[in-house]
Amino acid sequence: MDSQDTKFNYKIILAALGAVVIGILIAFYYSYAQSQTQINFLEHEKDLLVKDLTLMKADVDRLSALDEVNDIELQSSRYRVQQLLDSVGKLNFTVEKLREYKTELRRLEAKNDSLKLKNDFLKYNNMLITDKYEESQNQINKMRENRKALAEAEALQRSKIKELNKELKIKKYLELQAVEGSAYRLRGGKPIQTNKASTVAKLRGCVTIIPDASLANQERVLYFQFLSPSMGIIEDNANTISVNGNIYSKRVQFLFNGEQTEVCDFITLPEGSLDPGDYILNVFEDQRLLESFEFMLK
Numbered sequence: 505m506d507s508q509d510t511k512f513n514y515k516i517i518l519a520a521l522g523a524v525v526i527g528i529l530i531a532f533y534y535s536y537a538q539s540q541t542q543i544n545f546l547e548h549e550k551d552l553l554v555k556d557l558t559l560m561k562a563d564v565d566r567l568s569a570l571d572e573v574n575d576i577e578l579q580s581s582r583y584r585v586q587q588l589l590d591s592v593g594k595l596n597f598t599v600e601k602l603r604e605y606k607t608e609l610r611r612l613e614a615k616n617d618s619l620k621l622k623n624d625f626l627k628y629n630n631m632l633i634t635d636k637y638e639e640s641q642n643q644i645n646k647m648r649e650n651r652k653a654l655a656e657a658e659a660l661q662r663s664k665i666k667e668l669n670k671e672l673k674i675k676k677y678l679e680l681q682a683v684e685g686s687a688y689r690l691r692g693g694k695p696i697q698t699n700k701a702s703t704v705a706k707l708r709g710c711v712t713i714i715p716d717a718s719l720a721n722q723e724r725v726l727y728f729q730f731l732s733p734s735m736g737i738i739e740d741n742a743n744t745i746s747v748n749g750n751i752y753s754k755r756v757q758f759l760f761n762g763e764q765t766e767v768c769d770f771i772t773l774p775e776g777s778l779d780p781g782d783y784i785l786n787v788f789e790d791q792r793l794l795e796s797f798e799f800m801l802k
Contacts, residue, residue: 677790680711682711685784687701687706704778707770708768711726712766747791785798
C-alpha cells in the first residue's frame, strides 16, 4: 500500500515538474517573441533615424557648399549630426535611447529649419541686391547714353555755329539806305495810314537798298521783325517765322538787280489789338540785323 502511494506521489511530482517546465518554456517563448518584436521595432526605428540623420547631413553639406550661412553654426550642426550617426551605428538600442535620439533629432531638425530660413532670407536679400545693382547699371548706361547724345548734340551745334560764323564772315550783305515802319487802318478794304493804335489793322515795313552791282541778279531774303512796346514780337495773321531759333514777323523774298531797290511788305493783325506806345521795326538778312526803325502809335 505504501509502495503504491509512493509511486502515485512520484507521478504527481513528475507531472507538476513537467507542467512547470512547460510553463517556463511557454513563458520563455512569449518573452522571446516579445523581445524579437521589440528588436524588430528598434531596428526599424534605427533605420529611419539613420535615414533622417543622413538626409540632414546632406542638407547641412549643401548649405555649407552654398556658403550663405554662418560657418560656425554649420560646423556645429555637421559635427552633432555625424556624432549621432556614429552613436547610432555603435550603440545597442533601447527604447529609452531611441526616445533620447529622437528628441535630439527633432532639435537638430528645428535647427536645420532655422538654417534653411536664414539661407532663404539671404537668397532673397541677394536677389534684391542683384535687382538693385542691375537697375543701377541700367540707369548708369542710360546716363552714359544721354551724356554721349548730349556731347554729340553739342559737337553738332558747335559745328553749325562755326559754319555759320564762317558764312557770316565771307557773305556780303545788303546795305540799306532807309528803313521805315508805319501803321494802317482799313476803310472800305483800302489801307489808310494812321498813328492811332486802336484802329490799326496792318503794319508796314519799307527798306531802300543801296545799289551794289556785285550782288546783281541774286535771290535775297529779308526778315521784318515788329516789336510791341513790351518787346513782344507781333504776329502776321497769328503766325510768325522761325529761323535757327530766331522769331520774325514777316519773310520777304525778292530778286535784287543790283540797283537801288525799295522793298515793302505788310503784316495783318486784328483791329484794336495794339496798345499805344513805341514800336520798333528790325530788318534782318539771315541772322544779321541790318537796320532798326522806331515809330509811335497813340
